[in-house]
Amino acid sequence: MQLMKCVFTAALSATLCFAALAQAPATTQTPAKPKSATGTTVAKPAASTYDRTLLKPYLLKDKAPDTYQVRFDTTRGEFTITVTRAWAPLGADRFYNLVKHHYFDNAHFFRVLPNFVAQFGISAYPPVSAAWEKATIKDDPHSQSNKRGTVVFATAGPNTRTTQLFINLKDNGPSLDSQGFTPFGVVDGDGMKVVEMLYDQYGDTAGMDQDAITKGGKKYIDAKWPRLDMIKSTTLVGAATTPPAKPASTEKPASNTATPTHKPATKPPAQP
Numbered sequence: 001m002q003l004m005k006c007v008f009t010a011a012l013s014a015t016l017c018f019a020a021l022a023q024a025p026a027t028t029q030t031p032a033k034p035k036s037a038t039g040t041t042v043a044k045p046a047a048s049t050y051d052r053t054l055l056k057p058y059l060l061k062d063k064a065p066d067t068y069q070v071r072f073d074t075t076r077g078e079f080t081i082t083v084t085r086a087w088a089p090l091g092a093d094r095f096y097n098l099v100k101h102h103y104f105d106n107a108h109f110f111r112v113l114p115n116f117v118a119q120f121g122i123s124a125y126p127p128v129s130a131a132w133e134k135a136t137i138k139d140d141p142h143s144q145s146n147k148r149g150t151v152v153f154a155t156a157g158p159n160t161r162t163t164q165l166f167i168n169l170k171d172n173g174p175s176l177d178s179q180g181f182t183p184f185g186v187v188d189g190d191g192m193k194v195v196e197m198l199y200d201q202y203g204d205t206a207g208m209d210q211d212a213i214t215k216g217g218k219k220y221i222d223a224k225w226p227r228l229d230m231i232k233s234t235t236l237v238g239a240a241t242t243p244p245a246k247p248a249s250t251e252k253p254a255s256n257t258a259t260p261t262h263k264p265a266t267k268p269p270a271q272p
Contacts, residue, residue, distance in 0.1 A: 051101045054128045057135035064089075064096035069188075073232045074109075076198055079191025080237070081151055088140035088184035091153050091161065095184065098163060099234045103128065108221050108228045111207030112200040116172065119154060120231065121164035122210065124218035129163075137161050140182045145173035149192050150183035152176075167195055198229045 053059060070081045085092040098104060106124035111117070123129040138159045146152060150168050153161040158180070167187060168176075187195060206213075206225045213221060221228055 050105075050123075050125045050128055051103075054101050054103055054123075055131045057132055060097035060101060062093070062097055062100065064092045068096065069237050070095075070099050070185075071235045071237045072104075073235070074194065074198075075229045075232065077194040079194045080188045081185045081191075082188055083151075083185035085184075087144050088182045090137045090140050091182060091184040094137050094153070094161070094163075095151075095165070096236075099236055102234065103132075103163065104231050104234045106218055106230060106232070108213075108218070108225075108230050109198045110210070110213055110221070110225070110228055111166075111204065112198045112202075112229075113169075113204060113207075114200050115170050117166040117169055118195055118198050118200075119164065119166040119207065121154070121162075122213050122217075123163070126215055126217045129214045129217070132163050135162055139180060140184070142177065142180060142182045144183040145171075146176040146181055146183060147171050147173060147186075149187040149195075151185040151187065152181045152183045155180070169196065199227050202228065 064083065064085050066085050068083050068085075070083065072079050072081065083092050083095060103123060104120070107120055107122060108124075109118050109120045110122060111119035123132070136159060139155075139161070144150065146168050148168055148170050152166055152168065154164040154166055155161055168183075172181075202225060206228060209224070212224070216224075218230075
């Protein structure tokens with residue numbers, strides 16, 4: 001079963017390590033203001049249920065607008081992602097359809113590594129995760145760098161993107177651009193302040209538990225990893241009202257700060 005999990009980095013050494021690093025400061029960029037809801041999002045299901053259309057990924061093939069915005073309501077607050085379809089058309093279309101049918105509602109940020117990434121995209125409902133297991137999309141040509149605040153699909157190798165995504169918590173371009181990770185959107189303005197508050201003290205231990213998370217869903221996380229932050233809902237709020245947002249600015253880490261050598265993908269690394 002193909003699961004979206006972290007993999008061995010494409011570095012010379014197969015040994016992977018990580019360190020809890022200082023978070024980059026939030027950008028001072030003014031966030032783009034979303035339009036009011038356009039009515040295109042499917043009616044939100046009750047909290048204990050899910051849209052049964054999600055069990056048939058082959059039906060969810062709508063083309064996304066050239067630009068659109070998605071509001072995330074999380075246990076840490078709200079932030080908005082602006083998507084630019086031209087950056088990665090296939091990825092933008094997949095994200096659009098997942099949001100439209102509330103795939104991410106009640107899902108958790110299960111892998112948050114300081115100064116690296118915040119990863120999510122395993123459904124709260126095991127039957128939904130199973131349905132999307134092999135619903136892969138082809139890679140988009142790489143056109144944007146993995147700057148701080150950009151939103152990207154995780155992969156298990158070429159042409160293996162399904163539902164897992166990550167938000168870059170710093171400028172990961174030097175390590176991820178050459179590996180084919182292709183941003184399709186960016187967290188707007190001060191939204192990164194919310195993202196950087198996501199619970200990160202489990203390190204990669206929760207990320208290593210993706211098999212069980214996928215099979216057990218929200219009930220398993222609530223029992224095993226109760227402090228992970230959750231996506232309460234995602235909502236399409238209309239086309240962007242301003243030009244595509246630029247990735248958040250970043251500062252270079254101090255010279256004595258280690259750089260994570262792992263990458264957001266699907267095969268778990270060996271324990272460091």
